[in-house]
Amino acid sequence: MNRLFKKYENIILLVCLLIFSAILLSNNARGQRHTTIIERVVLAVVTPFQDVITSGIRNMILGWNQYFYLVGTAKENVTLRKMLREQVFKNNILREELKKYRRVEALVSQSPELALKGGIVAVVVAWDASNSAKTIVVDRGEKDGVKNGMVVINHFGLVGRVVAVSNRDARVLLLTDARSAVDAYVQRTRARAVVVGRNSGQCDVKYLSVKDDVKEGDVLISSGLGGIFPAGLQLGKITLLEAGSSKLFSKAEMLPSTNLDHLEEVIVTQYPLPENKPEAVPEKTESEH
Amino acid sequence: MIFFVAAAAFFALFVLQTSVFGMFGGWGPDAALLAAIFFGVRHNKYPGLQAGILAGLLQDASSHGIIGINLLAKGLCGLASGWLMENHLVDWKDAFTWIALIFIGTAFNQFVVAEYFSAFYDLQTPFWPAFWKCIGQSLINITAGIVMFSALLKIEPLLGGRRSGFTSAID
Numbered sequence: 001m002n003r004l005f006k007k008y009e010n011i012i013l014l015v016c017l018l019i020f021s022a023i024l025l026s027n028n029a030r031g032q033r034h035t036t037i038i039e040r041v042v043l044a045v046v047t048p049f050q051d052v053i054t055s056g057i058r059n060m061i062l063g064w065n066q067y068f069y070l071v072g073t074a075k076e077n078v079t080l081r082k083m084l085r086e087q088v089f090k091n092n093i094l095r096e097e098l099k100k101y102r103r104v105e106a107l108v109s110q111s112p113e114l115a116l117k118g119g120i121v122a123v124v125v126a127w128d129a130s131n132s133a134k135t136i137v138v139d140r141g142e143k144d145g146v147k148n149g150m151v152v153i154n155h156f157g158l159v160g161r162v163v164a165v166s167n168r169d170a171r172v173l174l175l176t177d178a179r180s181a182v183d184a185y186v187q188r189t190r191a192r193a194v195v196v197g198r199n200s201g202q203c204d205v206k207y208l209s210v211k212d213d214v215k216e217g218d219v220l221i222s223s224g225l226g227g228i229f230p231a232g233l234q235l236g237k238i239t240l241l242e243a244g245s246s247k248l249f250s251k252a253e254m255l256p257s258t259n260l261d262h263l264e265e266v267i268v269t270q271y272p273l274p275e276n277k278p279e280a281v282p283e284k285t286e287s288e289h
Numbered sequence: 290m291i292f293f294v295a296a297a298a299f300f301a302l303f304v305l306q307t308s309v310f311g312m313f314g315g316w317g318p319d320a321a322l323l324a325a326i327f328f329g330v331r332h333n334k335y336p337g338l339q340a341g342i343l344a345g346l347l348q349d350a351s352s353h354g355i356i357g358i359n360l361l362a363k364g365l366c367g368l369a370s371g372w373l374m375e376n377h378l379v380d381w382k383d384a385f386t387w388i389a390l391i392f393i394g395t396a397f398n399q400f401v402v403a404e405y406f407s408a409f410y411d412l413q414t415p416f417w418p419a420f421w422k423c424i425g426q427s428l429i430n431i432t433a434g435i436v437m438f439s440a441l442l443k444i445e446p447l448l449g450g451r452r453s454g455f456t457s458a459i460d
Contacts, residue, residue: 010372013338017364020342024357025405042350050308057309127311129303129351130319130359131426132402137307178412198412 035148035164043166047137050126119153119269120144125169134177134199134260136160140268141168149228151271156258157234158182158222159266170268174260175235176203183226184235186212187219195220195235195254201261205238205252212250216241220254230271290448292332295441299324299344302437307351316425318433321348321359322394325367327438330381330390334371341367355405362401366394384435391434395427 005012122138140146142165152159152172160180164171173180176197184195184205191212196204208214218238224231236256244251303320310317321344329337345363349356370390373379379386403419406412 010334010368013334013368014365017338017342017361017368021357021361021364024360025355028355028357036350036356038346038350038356042347046304046307046347046351049304053304053308126307126351129307129321129348130402131316131422132358132406133352133355135352136311178406178410199406 035166039164039171040166043137043164043169043171047125047139047166047169050137051139054125119267120146122146122152122170122266122268124263124266132199133179134174134197135163136172136174136263138170138172138266138268139168141166141170143167146170146268147270150268151229152266152268153233154258154263154266157236157256158229159258159260159263161228162268172266172268175256175258176201176260182229182235183223184220185223186214186238187221187234189213189218192223193220193252201255202239203236203254203256205254206249208250208252210243210248210250214238214241214250214252219257227272291441291445292336294444294448295327295331296324296340298437298441299327299340302433303344303347316429318429319395319398319426321345321363322366322398322430323391323434323437325363326370326387326390326394326434327441329367329370330374330387331442332371334368334375337367337371338364339367341365358402358405359398362398366390366397370394387434387438388431391430392427395430396423399423399426 120140122140122144124136125139126137128135138146138152146162146165148162148165150162152161158175160172160174160177162170163173174197175182175195176199178197178199180197182195184193185191186193186208189212191208191214193208194206196206198204205220216238220235220238222229222231222233222235234257236254236258238252239255240251240253242251299320302318302323306317306320321341324344325337325341328340341363342360345358345360346356348359348363352359373390374381379390381387399419399422403414407414
């Protein structure tokens, strides 16, 4: 037996490795996954080291920019003060617009803004360990109220969704990952499509009918269909549009509105809300008295 | 002792790969591949296989959703490196051996990942972008590998191991 093993040692090792990895890979392919124990342990063990190094480097860059690299600061200061005065004036106008908007919003029960209330601000502490996937790790976890499936956004639009959570951290599957698919509308014409990541800086836009009125530069927004992402979040702009190999659909590419390779802060938010009731009418404005 | 020092060094490289290199666009050395090759060449095929499996699993668990893909690629790289050394098919005293192993390992790893995504996610990778990506990743891995391996092999005699030919070749 021992001699037999020695004789075919390499083949046996190879077959064992192939079987072991095939079992693990087939387990992945079974639809909706949950955070495994291995992923939880790795998140819990590795993230503190990543956090220390990432914040250390950020502080060094911050220190350099704020204490040493001050060329042109005085000139910039004058320009910024001028801009500030202009912005104060514009801000006053916008406040009035906002109050008007809130009154209208109270009448609409399912507005996206309402659905996105209660967001958790999180800082990106690590990126994906391989260039075969597009994920990030943020410094908010179960103890902060983050759960699997929560939506991640920033001020430019949709970033992705939470796919693994540990006590203190969470992993986010980005819009550009090949496993990500978002139902979308072309904002200008309401043409429907599906935005699918492709593990690079861009996404594919699939199922865009050749009959639809779409052109390069059109903005894509989430449709809200499927109930995973809220409607109306900006996804990106169409950068390439050409006739596809099939006669039914065009071939299109989208550049995400957020530069997902340089994310720093994001907002993690629950969607749909556990109790989807519209909130009370916001603060009363002077005009309402 | 060198075993633990090397493992700690590769873990540190892995942390850098996912933090510092991630901050600057995501192009970083593949710590798991380097670990598999190092342990395969310096400590035979079993340590190579084990290091490849563990490092690949760590990489998979940090990448969500595809547990097994890097484990397979790195495990095979570790096993193959050890087998090549065991059968004296490569000269470990020659720096070119390490460079060639890293290059082949990187290409094989990219191939396995591309095939997986093609099979399960219908993601077709065009040849030339994949080729240039492979070349770029190989150069990064080779640079990091030369630094890591020469440092580890230099401290090996201090920790009770023998002085390596690769270090002499670098000198």
